[in-house]
Amino acid sequence: MIRFFGAALLSLGGWLLGRCCAAQLAERERTAELLLRELPLLRSRILDYALPMPTVLEQLEREERFPLRAYEPLPTEADFTQRWVHFASSLPTGREGQESVAELGLAISAGADPEQALRFCEERLERCRQELERKRRESGRLYPALGCCAGVLLSLLLL
Amino acid sequence: MDRIALVLSCLPQRYEQSVRAFAAEREIGELRLRLGRECTALSGEREYPLGIRVEREDLQRLFERSTNASPYAVKETLSRGFVSAPGGVRIGFCGTLVSGAGQMKDISSAAIRLPGERRGWGEKWIRPFCSTLLLSPPGCGKTTLLRDMVRLLSEQGERVGLCDDRGEIAAVSGGRAAFDVGRHTDVITGGGRSESALMLLRNMNPTVIAMDELTGEEERDSCLLVSRCGVKLLSTAHAANRRDLESRALYRPLLSEGVFQRLLILDAQHRVREELLS
Numbered sequence: 001m002i003r004f005f006g007a008a009l010l011s012l013g014g015w016l017l018g019r020c021c022a023a024q025l026a027e028r029e030r031t032a033e034l035l036l037r038e039l040p041l042l043r044s045r046i047l048d049y050a051l052p053m054p055t056v057l058e059q060l061e062r063e064e065r066f067p068l069r070a071y072e073p074l075p076t077e078a079d080f081t082q083r084w085v086h087f088a089s090s091l092p093t094g095r096e097g098q099e100s101v102a103e104l105g106l107a108i109s110a111g112a113d114p115e116q117a118l119r120f121c122e123e124r125l126e127r128c129r130q131e132l133e134r135k136r137r138e139s140g141r142l143y144p145a146l147g148c149c150a151g152v153l154l155s156l157l158l159l
Numbered sequence: 160m161d162r163i164a165l166v167l168s169c170l171p172q173r174y175e176q177s178v179r180a181f182a183a184e185r186e187i188g189e190l191r192l193r194l195g196r197e198c199t200a201l202s203g204e205r206e207y208p209l210g211i212r213v214e215r216e217d218l219q220r221l222f223e224r225s226t227n228a229s230p231y232a233v234k235e236t237l238s239r240g241f242v243s244a245p246g247g248v249r250i251g252f253c254g255t256l257v258s259g260a261g262q263m264k265d266i267s268s269a270a271i272r273l274p275g276e277r278r279g280w281g282e283k284w285i286r287p288f289c290s291t292l293l294l295s296p297p298g299c300g301k302t303t304l305l306r307d308m309v310r311l312l313s314e315q316g317e318r319v320g321l322c323d324d325r326g327e328i329a330a331v332s333g334g335r336a337a338f339d340v341g342r343h344t345d346v347i348t349g350g351g352r353s354e355s356a357l358m359l360l361r362n363m364n365p366t367v368i369a370m371d372e373l374t375g376e377e378e379r380d381s382c383l384l385v386s387r388c389g390v391k392l393l394s395t396a397h398a399a400n401r402r403d404l405e406s407r408a409l410y411r412p413l414l415s416e417g418v419f420q421r422l423l424i425l426d427a428q429h430r431v432r433e434e435l436l437s
Contacts, residue, residue, distance in 0.1 A: 052229035079220065080228035109228035111237075111262045 007155030011148050018147025024092070025136045025143075031093050032129035035101065036122065043118045046108075053108060054080055081109050093128060100124035162273050165246045166190060169224035169271075171217055174198065177209040186275070188298060192218060193268040204298070204427050218266045225250045230262065235349065236325065237263060246337050247274040247330030274327055275300065276338060281308035284433065288312060288367070290386065290418060293395040294404060295425035301395040302327055302371055304425065306338055308393055309369045313341020320359030321346045322370035353381035360385055369393040379409055386418040400424055401434055 038060065045056045078086075084105030088098050104121040108114050163182050167175050181187065181200050189201035192213045199206040225242045226233050233242050240263070241251040254266035281304055284291065291308070293301045306328050313319045321344050323329050329346045330337035336346060345363045347355040352370045356378075359365050368385050370378070373396045382392055398404040401422055405414060413419060414436065422434040 046229075046231065050232045050234075052227040052232045054227060054229075079223055081223060084228075105228075108231065109223050109226075111222075111226075111230040111264060113262075114231045 003159055007152070007159065010155045010158075011151035014147035014149070014151025014154070015144050016147070018142075018144035021143040021147075022136070022140045025132065025139060028093050028097070029129060029132040029136055031091055032097050032125055032132055035091075035093070035097070036125050036129060039118065039122050039125070043115075046114050046118070053084075053105065081106055084109075093125075094132065096128040096131070097125060100128065162246050162248060163187070165244065165248055166271050166273065169221050169244065169250075171220060174209075174211055174217075177211055181207065181209060187273055188275070189273065190271040191268070192221065192271070194218060194266075201298075218269055221250065221269055221271075222252065222266055234262075241325065243326035243330075245330070245332045247327050248272065249274075249325055249327050272327075274306075274330070274338070275303040277303055277307060278310075278339075279307065280304055281311050284308065284421070284423060284431075285311045285315065288317070288391060289420035290392040291394075291421045291423060292373075292392075292404075292413075292419040293423045293425065294398045294400065295395075296399055296427075297397060299425040299427055300429045301425060304423070304431070305369060305371060305393060305395055306340065309344060310339055310341040312367055312393070313344040317343060317366045318364065319344040320356070320363050320365035320368045322352045322355035322359065322368070323348050324350060324352050324355065325371070328369075328371060351377065353377040356381040356385055360388060360390060365390055367391045367393055371395050372397070373410070373413075376409065379413060382413060382418055383416060386416065392418060394419075 041060070042056060045051050045059065046053070051059075085102050088102035088105065091098050091101060093101070100121050104117055107117040107120075163178065167178060170178075177198075178187070178190065178200070185200075185202040185207070187200045187202060191199045191201060191206065194213055194215060196213060197208045198211045198213050199208050201207075222230075225244050226237070230237055236242055237252075240253070241249055243249055249272045251270040251272070252263055252266050253268045254263045256263055277300075285308060293304055295301050309319050309321055309328065319341060321329060321340060323331065323346050326348050328338070329340045329344070329348070331346055331348045340346065345359065345365070347358060352372075353375075356368050356370060359368055368390055369392075371394070373379060373382065373394050382394065385392055396404065396410065398407070398410075401424070404410050404422070417436070420436055422436060424432045424434065426432075
C-alpha cells in the first residue's frame with residue numbers, strides 16, 4: 001500500500017513538474033503579448049509627445065501598463081542603458097524577446113530613429129510571440145504527460 | 160545642485176577630483192573632451208589640461224546623460240550640434256553628421272559650456288534704456304551681460320520678451336527658469352529666434368525683446384520688424400568693434416535704420432566700452 005502510494009506521489013510530482021514547465025511557456029507568451037499590446041502606447045509617447053525614454057517608462061510604470069518591476073532596482077548612478085538592459089534581461093520572454101527589447105533601448109539611446117527601432121522591435125517580438133505560442137501548443141500537454149510518464153517509470157524502477 | 164555637479168553627473172566618476180580641484184582655483188568657462196586626448200578646462204582664454212585621457216565611453220556616457228538617453232527628444236538642437244542640459248549648461252558635440260537625419264554618430268569631441276552669472280554687471284546701461292547691441296568675440300561674456308540686463312530691466316518694470324533658443328539665458332526646465340531673469344520676463348525656449356521674437360511681439364505685448372546672437376538674415380529681419388513696432392531691442396553679435404560690425408552686410412540695414420542706439424563692446428577681460436550710435 002505504501003509502495004503504491006509512493007509511486008502515485010512520484011507520478012503526480014512528475015506531472016506537476018511538467019505543468020510548471022508548460023505554465024512557464026504560457027507566462028512567456030503572455031509577457032510577449034503584453035509588451036506587444038503596450039508598444040503602441042510607448043510609440044505614441046515617444047513619437048507624438050517626444051518625451052524622453054526615462055519619463056515614458058516612469059509614466060508607464062505608474063499606470064501599471066508595462067512589466068517594469070526590474071527597471072528600478074539598480075543604483076541611481078546607473079545609466080539608462082544599464083537599467084534598460086537589466087529590465088530586458090529580467091523579462092520572462094526567452095532570449096529572443098529579451099534581446100529585441102534590450103536592442104530597442106540601446107538603439108534609441110544611441111540616436112537611432114525611434115520609429116524604425118520600435119517597428120523592428122515589434123516585428124521581432126511578434127515573431128517571438130508566435131514561436132512561443134507554437135511551443136506552448138506543442139508542448140503544453142506534452143510536458144505534463146512526459147513528467148507523469150517519468151514519474152511512473154521511476155516508480156517502476158524503484159519497485 | 161551647482162553647475163559643476165550637474166556637469167559631473169554626465170561624466171564618469173574619475174573626472175570629479177580633477178574638475179573640482181580646478182574649479183576651486185579658477186572659474187571654468189568650458190570643459191573640452193577630445194577623444195584620445197587629455198581633457199581640458201577653458202578658463203579665460205587659456206585651456207588647462209586636467210590630466211585625464213578621454214575615452215570613447217566617456218563621450219558616449221556624456222551623450223547619453225545629456226540627451227537623457229533620448230536623442231529624438233532633442234533632435235532639433237542636436238541637428239545644430241548641441242544639447243541644452245539643465246542649469247543652462249550647453250554641450251556641443253562634434254562627430255559624423257548623418258545627412259538629412261539630423262543625427263550625429265561617432266562622437267569625437269565635446270565642449271561643455273558652463274554659464275556665468277554676474278549680478279549687477281549691467282546696472283550702468285539700463286537707466287535710461289535704449290535699444291542695445293552687445294559686441295564681442297566668443298567667450299567674452301555677452302550672454303552673461305545680456306542675462307543680467309534682462310533681469311535688471313524686468314525688475315525696473317519693463318515687460319521683457321526673451322528668445323532663448325538654446326536654453327542658455329534663462330535655462331528653463333519644466334517651465335521654471337534656473338537663472339533669475341526678472342519678474343516681468345516672458346521666455347520662449349527652443350525654436351528659431353526670429354520666430355520666437357515675432358510670437359512674443361504678437362502675443363505678449365513686450366516693451367523690450369531680448370535675443371542672443373544675431374547671426375542670420377531671418378533674425379535681422381525680425382529685429383527690423385520689432386523696431387518698427389516701437390519695441391526696444393537687446394541683442395548680441397560676434398564682432399570685435401563697430402568697424403568690424405559695419406563691414407558686414409548682414410548688419411548694415413540694422414545700423415542704417417537706427418535699430419540700435421547703443422553698442423556695448425566687451426573684451427576678453429570682461430571690460431565694457433560704450434558707443435552711442437546716431
